[in-house]
Amino acid sequence: MRDIYEHSAGEDLIIKTSVRLLVPFIQLFGLYVIVHGHYSPGGGFQGGVILGAAFILLALAYDMKTSQEYMTIRVNALFTNLGAAIFIGVGAVSAIFGGLFLDYAALNKLIPLGPIEWHSFGIFLVEVGVGFTVMSIMVLLYWNLSSSGTLDEGL
Amino acid sequence: MIWQLDLMILTLVVVCALVTINIKDLLGASVVFGIYSFLMCLLWAEMGAVDVAFTEATVGAGVSTIFFISAILRTTRRSKD
Numbered sequence: 001m002r003d004i005y006e007h008s009a010g011e012d013l014i015i016k017t018s019v020r021l022l023v024p025f026i027q028l029f030g031l032y033v034i035v036h037g038h039y040s041p042g043g044g045f046q047g048g049v050i051l052g053a054a055f056i057l058l059a060l061a062y063d064m065k066t067s068q069e070y071m072t073i074r075v076n077a078l079f080t081n082l083g084a085a086i087f088i089g090v091g092a093v094s095a096i097f098g099g100l101f102l103d104y105a106a107l108n109k110l111i112p113l114g115p116i117e118w119h120s121f122g123i124f125l126v127e128v129g130v131g132f133t134v135m136s137i138m139v140l141l142y143w144n145l146s147s148s149g150t151l152d153e154g155l
Numbered sequence: 156m157i158w159q160l161d162l163m164i165l166t167l168v169v170v171c172a173l174v175t176i177n178i179k180d181l182l183g184a185s186v187v188f189g190i191y192s193f194l195m196c197l198l199w200a201e202m203g204a205v206d207v208a209f210t211e212a213t214v215g216a217g218v219s220t221i222f223f224i225s226a227i228l229r230t231t232r233r234s235k236d
Contacts, residue, residue: 033209041205049213056221138218146225 011062019061026054034131038120044127048134055139064147067139073151076136083132090125102126160201168194181230185223192216 034047059067071079091102099106104122105115113121143151171191178184192215199208 041209043206046209046213049218053213053217053221056218060221141222142218142225145222146228148229 015061019057023054023058026057027051030054030131030135034127035124037127038123044130045134047127048131049138051131051135052138052142055135056142059139059142059146064143064151064153068143068151071136071139076140079132079136080140083129083134083136086129086132087126090122090129094122156202161198164194164198164201168198181227182224185220185227188223189216189220192219 030047030050030053032047033042033050034044037043037047055067055071058070090104090107093110094103094106095101097106097109102122104118107118107122108115147153168191171187171194175184175187175191178187192211196208196211196216199205199211
């Protein structure tokens with residue numbers, strides 16, 4: 001029998017098992033919200049918050065080390081910059097190819113899909129970028145708040 | 156818009172806001188603030204602003220309550236008043 005003092009207060013088999021079963025469905029719902037952002041309520045910000053909440057739930061039910069096994073600090077920083085780079089990149093490329101900033105119809109000269117399709121696909125690319133950045137910033141905010149900035153020992 | 160439902164949710168929103176300001180315990184205040192956020196989410200959804208309601212439910216009731224609680228756990232219990 002393992003020592004009871006190995007676990008911090010609040011760690012429970014029921015909570016751990018239910019969180020382990022719940023986290024993939026939360027992440028799937030977050031991806032659904034991001035991808036269907038321009039048809040239905042939701043979008044990059046809301047879907048990113050849901051994806052970040054899945055990692056926060058993992059860090060709450062287990063500990064911070066477990067959530068950092070699934071998303072390391074380096075990957076977190078990479079996602080933060082990748083999302084901003086996707087947003088700025090889509091805007092800048094559409095400005096380079098003859099349109100205004102974030103004028104997706106100009107991307108038709110790069111890959112000819114048709115201007116109407118590019119309006120739909122460009123907003124999807126921007127939402128993906130927003131989702132990446134919001135997810136990693138939410139997780140980073142929780143890590144910093146719960147470990148008072150050290151990012152190693154959390155709740 | 157059903158005005159009876161509207162009036163009921165608005166009354167509960169005002170009650171939750173007053174409780175959040177006046178309660179002494181920080182943990183209780185943050186929990187009541189989560190209830191306030193969720194009632195605001197119901198109000199937005201009932202008024203037809205589903206996108207705002209979605210943001211309020213995820214950010215206001217979900218993540219910001221966790222942020223408040225994890226910040227409160229870093230404070231101490233002792234108080235002068």
